[in-house]
Amino acid sequence: MTQDDLLARAQAWLAEDPDQETRDELAALLDRNATDELAARFSGTLQFGTAGLRGELGAGPMRMNRSVVIRAAAGLAAYLKAKGETGGLVVIGYDARYKSADFARDTAAVMTGAGLRAALLPRPLPTPVLAYAIRHLGAVAGVEVTASHNPPRDNGYKVYLGDGSQIVPPADAEIAAEIAAVRSLDDVPRPTEGWETLGDEVLNAYLERTDAVLTPGSPRTARTVYTAMHGVGKEVLTAAFDRAGFPPPALVAEQADPDPAFPTVAFPNPEEPGAMDLAFEAARAVDPDIVIANDPDADRCAVAVPDASVDGGWRMLRGDEVGALLAAHLVHKGATGVFAESIVSSSLLGRIAEAAGVGYEETLTGFKWIARVDGLRYGYEEALGYCVDPEGVRDKDGITAALLVTELASVLKEQGRTLTDLLDDLAVAHGLHATDQLSVRVEDLGIIADAMAALRGKPPVRLAGLTVVSAEDLTKGTESLPPTDGLRYHLEGDYKARVIVRPSGTEPKLKCYLEVVVPVAGASELTAARATATELLAAIKRDLSEAAGL
Secondary structure, three states: OOOHHHHHHHHHOOOHHHOOOHHHHHHHHHHHHHHHEEEHHHHHOOEEEEEEEEEEEEEOOEEOHHHHHHHHHHHHHHHHHHHOOOOOEEEOOOOOOOHHHHHHHHHHHHHHHHHOOOOOOOOOOOOOHHHHHHHHHHEEEEEEOOOOOOOEEEEEEEEEOOOOOEOOHHHHHHHHHHOOOOOHHHHHHOOOOOEOOOOOOOHHHHHHHHHOOOOOOOOOOOOOEEOOOOOHHHHHHHHHHHHHOOOOEEEEEOOOOOOOOOOOOOOOOOOOOOHHHHHHHHHHHHHOOEEEEEEOOOEEEEEEOOOOOOOOEEOOOOOOHHHHHHHHHHHHOOOOEEEEEEEEEEEOOHHHHHOOEEEEEEEOOOHHHOOOOOOOOOOOOEEEEEEEOOOOOOOOOHHHHHHHHHHHHHHHHHHHHHHHHHHHHHHHHOOOEEEEEOOOOOOOOHHHHHHHHHHHHHHOOOOOEEEEEEEEEHHHHHOOOOOOOOOOEEEEOOEEEEEEEEEOOOOOOOEEEEEEEEEOOOOOHHHHHHHHHHHHHHHHHHHHHHHOOO
16 A cells, blocks of 8 residues: 555545544554554454454544444344344344443444344343353344453454354354445435433343252352442343342452553453452452452353362362363253364263263364254353353353352362362362463564464474374364364373464464373372473473464
8 A cells, every 4th residue: 555545545534424533543653654654454354263353442444443343243133134134123232341331332323223123231231141142032133342361452243143043153254244344424324313222121031040059958158259340240140149138248349440541451351360459459458259250341250169278278260170060060050962172172071971971072172053953951161151041141141150160169068069169079080181281472463374384384292201292274174164274283101291372362362272181190189280280381381482473
C-alpha cells in the first residue's frame, strides 16, 4: 500500500466512524502523519474466525471499535437471513470491559435494522448466562461482547448459533464473507430503538438451573474465598452459592467489583503469575477449605488448595487436576453419557472414563468442539474451562463448575478428607498424570511461525531421554480430528509422555502442552513419583525449546 493509499483509506474510515473517541484518535494520527502507526491499523482487517473477533481497542480495521463491530453484526445478520432466519431472535450479552456496552447496543441496532429481533441482557453478566439464554429463549444466534481474560486494552466478539454452541467451520468463513461484503456503514441500517432489553427473568432461570448440578441433600459445608478478578462473576456466583446453601464466600474485596482497568493484576487470568496473590492473602486471613477464582467473564473457574509445602501455604490446582476431580465426582454421583476433553488436556480423563464405563471422546482445542460431542455429559479443557451441565449451558461455565467443586470439597470435608487426598487416590488408581505448559508470549508473530517451521522441518527424535515414537502434523487431520495447526508427539522409554505444540487462537502465544505418566504402586510412592515427573517435565521443556529455536 502506498502512502497515498494509506492516507486515503484512513480518511475514508474517519469519515464514517460513529465513535467520537476513535475519530479523535485517528484524526490525531493523521495530523501527526504517524505513518507507521497508521500502517499497523490499516494493513488489513481484524479476521473473523472460530473465536469471532478479538483484538486491541482503537481506531482502524485492525483494531476493535464500533465500526468493526457494526460490520461484524451486519455480516452475522446477513448470514442468518441467508439461512432463512429472518425475524429470528438474537440475544446479546456483554462484560464490563471498555466499550462492551457500546458494542452490544450497536449489535442490537444492526439486528433490528436487518429485520431480526434483538434482546440485550440487562447489564454486564457472565458469558455462561448468555450461552444459557440462547437455548432458553429459542434464539437463532447469540453474541457475547468479551475478551475473556485478555489484557485491559482488548475486547472481543464471540458468536453462538441457535444450538447454544460457539460457531465452527464453515459458519465462521460464511459469516466472514458476509462481513467482507459490507461496503460502507451507510449501507447498514441502525435504528435507535426497537430491540428489547431483558429483565432479570433470564438470569433467574439460569440461577434456578444451577441447582441441577448438585445432588439434593448433599453436604454444603465447605468454606471458600472467592475472587471475581475485577470481572462480572461476583453477583451471579454469590447468588448461586446462596441458593445452594453454601456458606457465603469470603470475597477478595480489591477484585470483587467490575473494573475494566484490572488494576491489581498484570493479566486478569488466574493462571498468570501473581494474579492470585490477593486471593491467597485473603485465604491466609480466613482459613477456608478452598479458594475459587473466575476470570473476568466468569466462564472459567480456578481452584486453589492449602499446601504447606509451598510458599504462602496455597497452591493453584492445574486445570487438568480440577478436570479430573470433577470427573471423579460426577462418576461417584452416577453420571452417564460421554466425558470429553480437548487433545491438549490430560489423558487421565480417558482413564477415569474407561474405569467407570462411560463414553470418552477427544476433540480439537476449544469448547466450540467439546460442546458438540454427541451425548456429552461432561467436558473440560486444561485452560480452566468446565462444562458440567451441557443441557443448560453448552459451553464452559465458571459458575456451575464452582458450585460442583465446592460440593465435592464439602463431601470430602465430611469424610475428613480434601481435594488433595482425592488427587492422590486418582494417581494411585490410574498413574500419576503430571502436566505442564511451555507458553511463549511474543510481540512478533513471526517467532511463532518460525518455531512451528523448525519443528516441522526437523522433528525431535528424543526429549528428556524419552524416544519420540510418533510425530503427527495435525494440519493433515487424523482419523478422529479435523485439520488444525498443531504438532503432537508421543514419547516412550522408562515413562510415557505426550507433547502438543500449537499457536494460541486468542493471544500472541506459542503454547506447548506437556504430560508425563509415572506409574504408582501405592500412596508411599507418590512423593518420589512427583519428583520424577517434575524433573521430566523440566527436561522436556528444555529440549523442546532448543528444538523449536526458542
